[in-house]
Amino acid sequence: MTDQDVAPAPDRAFQCEACGGVSEYAPGTYALRCPYCKHEQDITPIPRQVTEHPIEELAALPHRAIAPDQVKTYTCPGCHAVTESDTLSDKCPFCATPLVSDASGTERVVPEAVLPFGVSRDQARDALAKWTSSRWFAPDELKKVTEAETFRGSYLPHWTYDAQTSTRYAGRRGDYYWVEEKDSEGRTRQVRHTNWQPAFGTVDRFFDDVLVPGSGQVPEKELDKLTPWPLEETVPYQEEYLAGFRTVRYDIEPEAGLESAKARMAPVIRADCKRDIGGNEQRVLSMSTSYSALTYKLVLLPVWFLTYLHAGKTWSVMVNARTGEVIGERPYSATKITLASVGGALLIALVVLLVMMLRN
Incomplete structure (x- = not known):
């Protein structure tokens, strides 16, 4: 029926x-x-x-x-x-x-x-x-x-x-370190590098x-x-x-x-994984999420x-x-846009004219 x-x-x-x-x-x-x-x-x-x-x-x-x-x-x-x-x-x-x-x-x-x-x-x-x-x-x-x-x-x-979610992740943690290097002119400067290490964990x-x-x-x-x-x-x-x-x-x-x-949950979980990885940079390579109490x-x-x-x-x-x-x-008023453009152009022209007059 x-x-x-x-x-x-x-x-x-x-x-x-x-x-x-x-x-x-x-x-x-x-x-x-x-x-x-x-x-x-x-x-x-x-x-x-x-x-x-x-x-x-x-x-x-x-x-x-x-x-x-x-x-x-x-x-x-x-x-x-x-x-x-x-x-x-x-x-x-x-x-x-x-x-x-x-x-x-x-x-x-x-x-x-x-x-x-x-x-x-x-x-x-x-x-x-x-x-x-x-x-x-x-x-x-x-x-x-x-x-x-x-x-x-x-x-x-x-x-x-x-x-209730529980997510196992695999990723990489990037930690910054600086090395003193010289450029082509012999000047010394600090150059940043990133040390990448594997990262694994679980977030709930x-x-x-x-x-x-x-x-x-x-x-x-x-x-x-x-x-x-x-x-x-x-x-x-x-x-x-x-x-x-x-x-x-x-x-x-x-x-x-x-x-x-x-x-919709996935981006939030990914952000949790990055926080759990820590360091200066994070890369999440894989996530496996289990759901309970749905x-x-x-x-x-x-x-x-x-x-x-x-x-x-x-x-x-x-x-x-x-x-x-x-x-x-909502629609746009072509007349108002044209008037605003003309007004803006006139304002710029007036400012340029005043600057020239002051210089003279």
Whole structure:
């Protein structure tokens, strides 16, 4: 049976206690807020802690890849429209009612933790305004995007991994020494040389929460620019935090994510080996790493997305919805660059003229 075959299930309706409307999660709080009457009701925390799962548990889970084009069927609790989406949460395209799916019904791995939105839409717009105002040579039209109502909040899936590592290495240690030598004119000078010796050893390191994107929808290099994430502020996964936001399903399996995590650990381990070798220079020729106490979890991280058009081209901006960090593309104003170049040339010419006048 595929996701398309699953019958529509009654999706969660976060009913407002005051007016009966459907509430949404309010960023920066631990509450749901009704968009109609503004009434807030606290999210009752579930009685459990965020848990790291042993990697061995994956062997007992179904071995299936999550196809990006698999869809979920939603029945809107507001207008009762039946729609399809490839997300864990979204908004009804007809009445904008929050739709949140039961992840345990279709996902191989259910989210363990969520880092709730801490930056509201207005705060994200303010952060974007500061970002645009600090961009040199940006066209004036860029500042207008801060007034647009095109911000979209999404939770992006990420894997985190813990691991105890032990690495045996082979390398070479270089120690400097100086020899007094004479040059072709008979002058004496100190010349540095390097004495290389074989080096062998073992280094141990514990890695905590190595973060790897769980979806390929956003380039990994771009997501890395949003770091660091305050992962210590995550809370146990609850559907209430997703209400009103889009939640992307993971399409990178945890086994593949683990290999990416090991690749991220490797430079750190190599640096440990160099420190262990000591000396003035170090060369690491080989490393053999064993991993133990491997654990993983799926965590949802919040991002505000903005896409805008300028000069017939699409530009994208992302805002870390916990720290307010802004990254993105932006156009350059040819007029401003030309004026700056002309101004710089005139300034140089003026300085040269003043120097000549002073000399005369």
